Amino acid sequence: DAKTTQPPSMDCAEGRAANLPCNHSTISGNEYVYWYRQIHSQGPQYIIHGLKNNETNEMASLIITEDRKSSTLILPHATLRDTAVYYCIVRVEGNSGGSNYKLTFGKGTLLTVNP
Amino acid sequence: NAGVMQNPRHLVRRRGQEARLRCSPVKGHSHVYWYRQLPEEGLKFMVYLQKENIIDESGMPKERFSAEFPKEGPSILRIQQVVRGDSAAYFCASSPDSPKTQYFGPGTRLLVL
Numbered sequence: 001d002a003k004t005t006q007p008p009s010m011d012c013a014e015g016r017a018a019n020l021p022c023n024h025s026t027i028s029g030n031e032y033v034y035w036y037r038q039i040h041s042q043g044p045q046y047i048i049h050g051l052k053n054n055e056t057n058e059m060a061s062l063i064i065t066e067d068r069k070s071s072t073l074i075l076p077h078a079t080l081r082d083t084a085v086y087y088c089i090v091r092v093e094g095n096s097g098g099s100n101y102k103l104t105f106g107k108g109t110l111l112t113v114n115p
Numbered sequence: 116n117a118g119v120m121q122n123p124r125h126l127v128r129r130r131g132q133e134a135r136l137r138c139s140p141v142k143g144h145s146h147v148y149w150y151r152q153l154p155e156e157g158l159k160f161m162v163y164l165q166k167e168n169i170i171d172e173s174g175m176p177k178e179r180f181s182a183e184f185p186k187e188g189p190s191i192l193r194i195q196q197v198v199r200g201d202s203a204a205y206f207c208a209s210s211p212d213s214p215k216t217q218y219f220g221p222g223t224r225l226l227v228l
Contacts, residue, residue, distance in 0.1 A: 034216075043119075043206050043219035044158065087157075092214065100214050101148065101171075105157040 004088045009110045012082075018075040020109050022088030025069040030092050033064060035073045037084040038108070044087070047073065078113045085110050118142065119220035121207050127226045128197050136192040136223045140209030147190045148217060149175075149182060152204040161205075164190060197227045 005023040012018040024033065034049040048055055048062045050071075055062045061074040075082055087108040092100040120139040128134050140147050145166050150158040160174040164184035172182065179197075184190040194201055204224050208217035 036219075041224075043121075043221045044208075046216055046218055049216065101146075101163055101210075101217075102160045102174075103148075103150075103158070103208075103217060104160075105150075107157060 004090060004106060006086070006088055006106065006109045008107065009112070011112050011114055012075075012078045014080060014113055014115050015077055018078040018082065018111055018113070020073040020075075020086050020088075020111060021070065022073070023070045024088070024090050027068050027090050028092070031090045032092070033062065033068075033071045034089040034091060034103075035060070035062065036087045036089065036103075036105075037082075038087070039081075039084040044105075047086075078111075080113050080115065083111060083113045119207060119209050119218055121205075121220035121223050123223060124221060125224050125226070127228065129228050130198055131196050134194040134197050134201070134225055134227075136194075136205050136207075136225070138190040138192070138207030138209075138220060140190070140207070141211075141218055144209035144211050144218075146210045146212060146215075147184050148208045148210075149190075149192050150206045150208065150219075152206065152222075154203070158206060161192075194225075197225070199227045201225060202227045 032049050032051050035047040036044040038044045048060050050062045064071045085108040087105050118141040122137050147164045149161040152158045162175045162182045163171040179195045181193045204222045206222045208219045210217045
């Protein structure tokens with residue numbers, strides 16, 4: 001799986017949009033971009049994933065650049081409960097063999113939402 | 116967390132005792148994964164199981180650790196003769212198929228005294 005680079009920490013004001021960047025310049029054509037978050041003392045929570053098109057769900061939006069070398073997770077209206085470590089992970093989806101089931105968690109970005 | 120259940124949530128053991136961690140996957144999911152998070156570190160893959168089969172245990176220590184996912188009942192991660200270095204949060208995840216999205220449980224926090 002391709003490696004990802006994220007800033008170690010970010011701050012955001014409550015009610016504002018939080019934009020979390022991720023670089024994955026070595027991503028392969030069949031690798032998806034996944035985002036999880038881990039609120040303190042809880043299990044990782046799946047947020048969203050995408051291949052090349054922008055994606056949106058009830059939690060967030062995922063913007064992937066045209067060359068797929070980077071992406072941005074957008075929380076449109078951050079709340080205090082969004083304070084967490086956010087992980088960007090790239091992995092293959094589909095039966096391509098190998099150990100693509102292993103999720104590789106880096107250090108992520110600690111997002112702190114301030115009142 | 117889409118319904119993955121883990122118990123106990125907290126477990127305290129003395130050195131040399133056994134720890135049994137249980138994981139019930141999301142209903143309908145037949146693939147289970149265990150991850151360990153040591154203090155101040157990221158999650159690390161331990162083992163991947165399907166019903167009655169261990170698919171990949173490459174991330175699990177060779178000794179004292181074992182995992183199973185029987186035909187009926189939860190998946191069990193068993194740690195024999197625990198040592199202080201086993202103190203960590205153990206997370207279970209499940210998916211309907213191996214490359215699909217994994218949903219995590221709340222974790223079991225093991226403290227070895």
